[in-house]
Amino acid sequence: MDDWGDYPRRHVEASFRRVLVFEEEIDVRIWPDRLGGTSITWRFEITRGDELCVDGRMVVVHVDADGRASPLPERVRSALSAP
Numbered sequence: 001m002d003d004w005g006d007y008p009r010r011h012v013e014a015s016f017r018r019v020l021v022f023e024e025e026i027d028v029r030i031w032p033d034r035l036g037g038t039s040i041t042w043r044f045e046i047t048r049g050d051e052l053c054v055d056g057r058m059v060v061v062h063v064d065a066d067g068r069a070s071p072l073p074e075r076v077r078s079a080l081s082a083p
Contacts, residue, residue: 005073007060010039014056024048032080038062038069040080 020026027047034041039061046054064070 006063007040008063009058010061011059014054016054018048018051018053020048020053026053033057035072035077035080038071
């Protein structure tokens with residue numbers, strides 16, 4: 001995925017709503033919630049059956065080779081904007 005660039009995490013938050021136990025089967029859902037000029041906000045949910053166990057969001061920032069924020073590549077923006 002080198003042609004997509006690097007996306008270090010800038011902010012992560014999660015609400016733990018139910019206890020999860022090691023080796024339980026869970027479902028993880030993640031989707032882009034907001035596209036900024038240089039960042040992507042991802043939303044996520046972890047469920048066990050019909051129970052919401054964890055939900056939250058994570059903001060990642062597209063950076064250039066020097067580690068400075070840079071505009072999201074158009075191919076990334078297009079791919080994440082597609083229905």
